Amino acid sequence: MVDNAPKLSVRNLSVRYGDKQALNGISLDVFPNEIFGIIGPANSGKTSFLRALNRMEEFDPNMTVEGDILFEGQDITAIRNVYALRRKVGVVFPLPVGLPMSIYENVAFAPKLGGIKKKAELDEIVERCLIRAALWDEVKDRLNALGSLLSGGQQQRLTIARALSQNPELLLLDEFSIAVDPVTTMRIEDVLKELKEEITIVLVTNLVQQARRLADRTAFFLESELVETAETEELFSGVVKDQRTRDYVEGRFG
Amino acid sequence: MPADVQGDRLSSSIATELNTRGWDWYVDRVVSIGVFAGGVSAIIFIIGIFVFVTREGLDFALGSLDLKEFFTSINWRPTSERNPTYGILALMTGTASVTGLAMLVSVPFSLGAAIYIAEFASGRTRESLKVLVELLAAIPSVVWGFIGMSIMNPLIIEMFDVPVGLSVLNAGVILGLMAAPIMTTIAEDALKAVPDSYREAAEAMGATRWQVIFRVVLPAAKNGLMAAILLGVGRGFGETMAVLMASGHAINIPTSPFDSVRAITATIAAELGDTARGSDHYGVLFTLGIFLFVITFIINLIADVVVKGVGRQK
Numbered sequence: 001m002v003d004n005a006p007k008l009s010v011r012n013l014s015v016r017y018g019d020k021q022a023l024n025g026i027s028l029d030v031f032p033n034e035i036f037g038i039i040g041p042a043n044s045g046k047t048s049f050l051r052a053l054n055r056m057e058e059f060d061p062n063m064t065v066e067g068d069i070l071f072e073g074q075d076i077t078a079i080r081n082v083y084a085l086r087r088k089v090g091v092v093f094p095l096p097v098g099l100p101m102s103i104y105e106n107v108a109f110a111p112k113l114g115g116i117k118k119k120a121e122l123d124e125i126v127e128r129c130l131i132r133a134a135l136w137d138e139v140k141d142r143l144n145a146l147g148s149l150l151s152g153g154q155q156q157r158l159t160i161a162r163a164l165s166q167n168p169e170l171l172l173l174d175e176f177s178i179a180v181d182p183v184t185t186m187r188i189e190d191v192l193k194e195l196k197e198e199i200t201i202v203l204v205t206n207l208v209q210q211a212r213r214l215a216d217r218t219a220f221f222l223e224s225e226l227v228e229t230a231e232t233e234e235l236f237s238g239v240v241k242d243q244r245t246r247d248y249v250e251g252r253f254g
Numbered sequence: 255m256p257a258d259v260q261g262d263r264l265s266s267s268i269a270t271e272l273n274t275r276g277w278d279w280y281v282d283r284v285v286s287i288g289v290f291a292g293g294v295s296a297i298i299f300i301i302g303i304f305v306f307v308t309r310e311g312l313d314f315a316l317g318s319l320d321l322k323e324f325f326t327s328i329n330w331r332p333t334s335e336r337n338p339t340y341g342i343l344a345l346m347t348g349t350a351s352v353t354g355l356a357m358l359v360s361v362p363f364s365l366g367a368a369i370y371i372a373e374f375a376s377g378r379t380r381e382s383l384k385v386l387v388e389l390l391a392a393i394p395s396v397v398w399g400f401i402g403m404s405i406m407n408p409l410i411i412e413m414f415d416v417p418v419g420l421s422v423l424n425a426g427v428i429l430g431l432m433a434a435p436i437m438t439t440i441a442e443d444a445l446k447a448v449p450d451s452y453r454e455a456a457e458a459m460g461a462t463r464w465q466v467i468f469r470v471v472l473p474a475a476k477n478g479l480m481a482a483i484l485l486g487v488g489r490g491f492g493e494t495m496a497v498l499m500a501s502g503h504a505i506n507i508p509t510s511p512f513d514s515v516r517a518i519t520a521t522i523a524a525e526l527g528d529t530a531r532g533s534d535h536y537g538v539l540f541t542l543g544i545f546l547f548v549i550t551f552i553i554n555l556i557a558d559v560v561v562k563g564v565g566r567q568k
Contacts, residue, residue, distance in 0.1 A: 054458055056454070056458070058457075059453070059454060059457065061376060061377075083460040083461070083462055084460065085460075086457070086458055086459060086460035087459070087460035090458075090459075091458040093451070093454070093455065093458075095451070097449075097451045097452060097454075097455040099452055099455060099456065099470055100452065100470070100473065100474040101470075101473065109456070109459065109461075109469070110459040110460065110461075113459065113460060113461050113465055113469075114460075159455070162459065163459075166459060166460065
């Protein structure tokens with residue numbers, strides 16, 4: 001299945017916060033229409049990796065990024081329009097962030113920024129994204145209610161709908177199920193499996209079994225380093241190069 | 255020793271411990287009584303001030319004062335021997351025009367400063383700006399009045415070629431600059447209270463700094479910003495010394511910013527010392543006090559309703 005050019009190509013990526021090394025020389029490729037899982041214990045650099053992909057270092061004067069990140073062949077550290085990049089790359093954070101506006105406005109926010117003004121067009125985008133995020137049926141009668149009134153699981157699906165509203169090429173999910181109940185988690189996982197027909201997904205998770213259920217290939221991060229990348233099934237069936245990977249997926253340390 | 259006897263002794267020692275009040279308990283009681291007294295005393299003081307001001311003014315206000323004349327006449331001649339008149343229309347327009355102009359000056363300045371400090375400045379710049387703004391807030395009002403008289407006055411005369419520089423313009427600008435620091439501080443607190451996760455979420459979707467501030471941060475902080483502005487309005491209404499010195503203190507309904515006016519507060523401050531206790535003049539000044547009290551109360555009430563009304567949606 002991985003026969004075309006990589007969607008995302010990372011070479012020798014290092015991330016530091018002040019003196020603290022968060023990622024050290026990571027290289028990996030993510031191919032179109034796959035779900036790429038990243039597993040690893042806390043503080044292994046998973047979130048820093050996602051932050052670098054969206055040029056989030058610009059929020060944080062402490063954060064420095066070195067190395068090459070090629071998105072569709074373009075080095076994103078050298079592009080001129082970081083806002084356009086962020087519109088192509090959707091992010092879902094670990095804790096749902098419903099912006100302090102209505103459900104409708106939450107989803108219509110990015111399209112409006114992109115210059116779409118027609119009500120009918122926005123209506124269509126909002127409905128489509130909420131349906132894809134498996135939230136439409138629950139909120140279609142109260143689109144004008146505040147997004148922050150929704151339950152945690154609903155808010156997380158709202159943030160997914162919001163991330164989809166900008167038609168991203170790449171969707172980054174950072175431990176999306178932390179604040180979500182198991183039933184909702186399963187529903188979102190089903191949504192992700194459908195979405196990968198159209199877009200590429202990078203899924204950071206600390207639930208090893210979630211990576212196993214969803215990811216086509218999985219990378220194991222440990223102590224700021226990439227230990228190895230492999231087809232998910234191989235990783236879990238014990239065909240691993242590194243003993244540490246086996247220990248981690250079998251729950252023997254962490 | 256049999257086991258049950260040992261158990262008895264153990265449970266009796268626990269019982270003693272559970273029934274003995276330690277030192278902490280007494281400290282806790284004393285502190286809570288002290289805090290209660292502090293809280294209640296604030297309420298007692300406010301009620302006391304209200305009762306006193308009302309007692310001094312209300313007899314006159316309900317008795318010999320012609321309320322229609324009070325609110326609609328521009329003639330404020332409390333010291334006239336033959337025919338004293340007590341019309342505060344000119345004083346009200348004086349206070350309103352100065353406060354209005356002060357808001358025009360202070361709202362853009364303070365919101366701009368607050369947005370810069372909260373959203374753009376970082377590290378050293380931010381800290382030193384905050385200290386500086388707080389320092390500005392501590393300048394006594396008589397100093398502002400002095401600036402109005404000795405710097406703004408000749409400046410206005412020269413710039414606009416007008417005979418007098420003590421006017422609505424002078425007092426409004428002085429009052430605006432005076433109110434801006436405290437408004438900045440409160441507005442900045444309101445902006446800082448907006449969680450960073452909102453900013454990150456919006457920026458992650460490709461919003462520019464400007465779009466984040468206008469579409470996410472300002473709407474999220476609007477309660478606090480409203481409070482800051484209303485605090486400034488209250489400051490404008492209540493400020494006395496700077497307005498007295500910079501406004502020209504002339505009874506007048508202003509038709510241009512270069513007209514001198516007189517404010518309600520300044521009138522009380524300037525005249526109360528010369529009145530005999532219990533006289534009509536004394537009574538009418540206290541009536542002005544009641545009037546100011548009522549206005550401030552209404553402003554606070556509006557602020558409360560606005561803040562709660564907005565809060566309910568959340």
